[in-house]
Amino acid sequence: MLYVVRRLASTIPILIGISLLAFLLSVISPGDPAVEALSMSGISEPTEQEIEIKREELGLHESLPVQYGRWLVKAVQGDLGVSYMTKESVSGEIMRRLPVTLSISLLSVLFAVGLGVPFGMLMALKKNSWLDEAGRFLALTLVSIPGFWLAISLITLFSEKLGWLPTSGYGTWQHLVMPAMVLACGTCAILMRLTRAALMEALNQNYILTARAKGLREPSILSFHALRNSLIPLITVIGTYFGSILGGSVIVEVIFALPGIGMFAMDAIFRRDYPVIQGYVVFTGVVYVMFNLLVDLSYAWINPQVKLGVKLK
Amino acid sequence: MSKAFQSGWLRQRKHEAVKHVSFSIGKGETLGLIGESGCGKSTLSRLMVKLLPFDQGKLFFEDTDITKYTMKQLFPLRTKMQIIFQHPDSALHPRQTILQSLVEPLLLHQITDRKQAIERVMDLLAPVGLNEEILSRYPHQVSGGQIQRVVIARALTLSPRFIVLDEPTSMLDVSVQAQVIDVLKTIQKQFDLTYLFISHDLDLVAHVSDRIAVMCKGEIVELDQSKKVLNEPVHPYSQKLVNAFRGYQTNR
């Protein structure tokens, strides 16, 4: 427990670094949040006076360090501020979108792992067979397809032509199938290759020989001895991948009309909604840090050496 | 004695891999070092050639205190002292040919130009029992015994005065081991070298060393003439070690 707390504490400078970078990036981008908050692109524009008042209201007159400092002080207290655009609290907005993003992330991880790992295992077992070659081809194809291209094709096929799945929106599990597939395909391929490589390496280890010498059956050697030992690279990839899609995937969200975190963030970036950008970046930072932590903890679970080491501390 | 090593109160890391060790090796002498696995033999050997910084103590080489020498100051000394590591299989640059690895020390120290360096390497091959044909090969293409000999040859290119040999035959079986020891003894005579010889095999150590030091948990517990240590060990740990060895060697 202490270890976890210490790990978390050590990530605070990283979070501050991330937020500072995001802040700098926001303020040096051309454009004025006050103007953005007041205008509707291409329809109406505010007058100078209105802009002045708005700037005052948003506190944009203060010097940059003061603005950042003020934000930081509040953020430390758990207050991420209020969106310039929607006037709602940033944390509330993120939390509202979290279930959407979380559910597609989960499903896509499920897809990626559910397909990638067994396929990779099969490839490792039947290495150099036609099956291995086919798997390799599949994996290479999956990493090479541009996501948006796949999304368009899927919608056309499954929604327009076949009518099996809804094109877009959020609600039932059917809504999540296609976005999750698009998100999963690259990672599925990586997992396939990785599982194959890791398993093949594990199968070459001496303890597998020991296990065979005991007369164990192949399947139980594979699952009890080899797989567990090859989990670490897999978990690392799954962890970082899950973490990164929890930060939202703009393109998939736009195409499939999913009101997730990525689209929200992109809107904020386009409209210079500093509090939202900051809040979002801190959120993704926390997710990143958390997943790194989880990955580390799972190493401990897999690798008893780390586990017992942790207990000692 | 023109050349002497002295080191005292060395310390390594928290769990003290090496504790308060003092000894010296005379010129042309072979000092054997024995002791159980993990007692700090390799650490000591690294300390002696200043590959590890140490916490306490002093190190003299040819009567000069080199304890505080920087990397730059050490550079000329590197030609005079050499170390041969325990695991020779990864001791060579895997992407360099054997020849490249062999001429490298000479070129690095700008002792000769490439052509002369190659000549010098050629001269060294015969003493260590190597064949010219392996020069163009890569380390993974030659056997463990050959690598071991290449590593020895490489250490010799710079004509050192002192060589640390950390289990130089641990990877070899007896017949090859005998070959390597043969080489080492020949060149010692030839170049008047000083050795620190580390091994688990007491017979072997006895065979090559003038004196033997017994190490236990980071400390040197006994240091005396080879015969004495092997025949009438004083320290209980030395006795245990020697008895164990004798025990299984003679009868079942």
Add this chain to the structure above:
Amino acid sequence: MKWMEKEAVVMEPLLSIEQLTVTFHTPKGKVKAVDGASLTLHQGQIVGLIGETGSGKSVLGLSIPGLLPGTAEVSGAIRFKGQDLLILQKDCLRKLRGTEIAFVPQNPATSLNPVMRIGRQITEAIKAPFSRKQKRAIAARLLEELNMPKPSDTLQQYPFQLSGGMKQRVLAAIGAAGKPSLLIADEPTKGLDALVRDQVVGLIRRVATHTGAAILVITHDLYVARSLCDAIGVMYAGEVVESGSTEQLFAQPKHPYTSGLMRSMPGKGMIPIPGVSPSLMEEHRGCKFQSRCSQRLGECEWKAPDLYALQDQDHKVRCFLHDSSRGREQGVPERLVATAEA
């Protein structure tokens, strides 16, 4: 122990390997790791297999329980209790592993699954239909018999918590768990210091007395072989060049390679055998040792020697010098100058 040996002579051998050849197909070509090796092992016997690095000892050992990788092509015969293991069905062979034939791999540091508790690793090898609890009790008793301090605690531990010697004991326990009638131990003493090595040798002896199993010990430590084994086989470049009882072999090594090996021991003068062992990838004509042999005969160059039995039927040598058909004492006509030193 003497009576056991006598009985063994009478009985049909437990294991007999005949003309075993193992070829690996690699991208770079064929590697003939074992080339027509023959060996017999009797009930309750401890047999040592010695020879230099890369001579095919491990491959031979692995081929018995059928643990060679798929790239290996095996021919010849391995008769175990009258059954030829090479033509046995995969699944039947698997069932034999652990229960009839146990294999303890070399290198204890990597031969235990690092993420699995010791207890599980041992109980896995117990095939009898016991409950988990009973199995654990058996495992604990096994460790106890092998002089493991606190055996029941050890069952809860992971390999990294054990020292090298302790791991070796665990591996031995795994080997003994299935009450096999044949145990193959590959390099059980490699890289250990004298104290631990001593323990391991004792350990193997104990396994032999406790289970009554025959043991094949693969090693290149001649001291170990001598102190532990009843009989010894010497391998060179994939062939068994000499085999016989330990006393005979150490007292009167017949094959030039064996005697060279003996002379290389630090205690015996450390006189090396000149030259290097031949590549396993090339085809050979004649005796494989001829290029390093100081007693080479003319025919050695073009004719491969057979394994010739000496008067003592147990002692066999693959060398023309001991071909009884050509007359034992007269047979050194054209001794050539040893060229291997060049």
Add this chain to the structure above:
Amino acid sequence: MIRLRLFLHSLGPIGVISIVILIVLLGSSLLAPWLAPYDPNQIRMSERLAPISGEHWLGTDTLGRDVFSRLLYGGRVSIMLALAVTVATMLIGLIIGTLAGYFGGWLDDVTQAGIHIFQGLPGLSFMIAIAGTLGPGVESMFIALVVTSWADFSRVVRGEVMKIREESYIEGIRAIGGNHMYTLIRYVIPNMIGPIIVLFTVRIGRVILSIASLSFLGLGLQPPTPDWGVMVNDARPFFRSYFHLILAPGLCIALISFAINCIGDALRDALDTKTEKAGWLS
């Protein structure tokens, strides 16, 4: 030589096809000015959305431009940019990762923090922000892509270096007198060339896809540059009736990424010394 043979061996039939694809795509991109039947930017309002014909092999787009000609030109910028980005990332990652991994200490701590910060930043969003800040164009895409990917590269390099640092040949060269500079350049870097080449090819593939994604959001290459990603995006409104408009450039992106990844894969197998070992017994 063995490496080359091994490389060809591990390519397999798919790999050979990949090399052919790569040569064809790169070659046609390079030779586009000579191969293209039309000026890729020539607008002909009278021939808008012409179907596939002998005159226009792949028809024309919404402004009557010859799609085949645009396709030939379409890889130039993306591939060059991807190459430039990957080379730059590799250099940065190599320098930072090597120094951090080799020297460790505070340098490593600082680098690690930097790596975490940049990895913790959300990739595409960050890229959008940078592209927005610097204005559109090849230069800002270059910067955005480099800034968002150097950290990954550095981390991998750092890990490799830390592994190599433990090898005894590093201690060996130090015992002979090699200083840090010498050790780094002659020993450390050459020994991670394998993983670096692999990472390099994987990265190029990914950068090409990233460029296409940015173009999808309108922040990529500026019109009228013919570019595959842009072409896919431009074709979206028409693809139901003119499927080839989206298929052709999409296929080009997929194929080049496929080919590069496949070659990287084969390189990995060829450069991995482990594959040469025999298995358990060695």
Add this chain to the structure above:
Amino acid sequence: APEPVASQKANELASNTTEVNPEEVVLAAPRDLAPGTQDAYYTSIILYVWEPLLTAGEDGEPAPKLAKSWQMSDDGREWTFTLQENVLFHDGEKLNADAVIANFKRYEQVSPKSSPFYTLDSKKSYPGLKEIVKVDEHTFTLKFENPQPTLLYAMVNFSSPIYSPKNFDEKGDFNRLPQGTGPFKLMAHEKDQYALLEAFDGYYGEKAKSKKIRVRVIPDPDTRLSALKSGEIMGVMDLGAIPPSLAKELLKDDRFEISTAKSTISHYLHPNGKKAPFNSPAMRKAVSMMIDREQLVQELYLGYPTATANLLNVTSPFYKDFAIEHNVDEAKKLAAEALGGKREKIDLIVPTYGLNRYPYKAQAEWLQAVLSELNLEVEIRILDGAAFKDAQAKGEYHLALATQGLPNADPYTIFTNYLASDGSSNKSYSLGYKSERVDALLGQAKNTLAMEERRKLYDELQAISVEELPTIPLFNDASLIGNNKKISGYQATIYGTTLPQLEWAK
């Protein structure tokens, strides 16, 4: 075995998603039309949840909505409005003068309040409003400091939304779902997902024909089209509901139809009049004459919009038609003179929001080709909205593709913004336009009460704008919506659709 049951259920669910629920009509819009309590209006006016006092008629003139009639005092400082009777809010409250006064109080409290639809700013819509006096139950009077001859134009739609007085708290914020007077009640909404409307039984006018309408948010135009084609949605609405290129695609399938109406949005090519070459009116003229607006409208917009040379949008009642001059030779001559025969490199900036709604990229590329003949070497830069505005404000551009919504049916505002020397658009777009005559005309218009006179002033202003081209008008946009023929009564209006008339086709 449980498996078949589960898959059967899944099948049901799956078929539900595409099968039509007769109770509910599903439509889609590119953005969230019900942003919620923090919004100035809660919902867009096009959902018909709330109604304004005044709306815009077909002719663009102010028309009665909740206010059925009005009267301006002679000095133009007092306006008296009479409300519709028997109007109920969704929460059952009655519409009366008190309710309106409460709403006006709210305007004051919250102004200016931003919204993606229109900023609510009472100081702008009701400048110098002194007080509101209740005359009787259904009559009230607005009293101003200065004459307000064009008040009605300013009050239209988003400037006079009326909600139940119980619908907001003491700070003027909404306390629950909006309680307007419209034909639809907002039943539920999920941010960025959907808004669910239900016909309001107590509506005073003609009641909505559909019981329930769900308006989903689908930002990507192509996905909207797919959703239409798959039958998931019956129609699309709001700005950019269906881009012209997709309209063509949709019409290829005879299950669908398109409805268009004029739109208040005009498309321009803004020149940066502060620097060369477009500080020269001749150069602006050359560009204007060079551009074949008809071709643009026909080829890239499929002929739905109307080409124009006028700054003022066609929906304004003051709009005057001017002939479009397209003369390539003349244009080249003018340009050659202005540029001195040299080739000039210029920047054309394009806002990202234009890419999804309009074929702006193709338009930019087309312009590039066209202007190249004038010896202008055009470099296109696509900028996100904020960066686009920034570039305009700083004058870091030469030409910009841009749209403008008619802010107010009275053209005074747009003329001031664009043509006055200190006009806000003039400045923030760096148009650099300055004309004493225009400033004088605007000053005059400000105090002119008589409509006929105003019209004359506006005519002259339009003529000047066509001649001097402070900005180069391209065309008046069209509202374009599409729907499945399974529904009927779904027509585009100037701003929005005929949502209350929507019903399942017989």
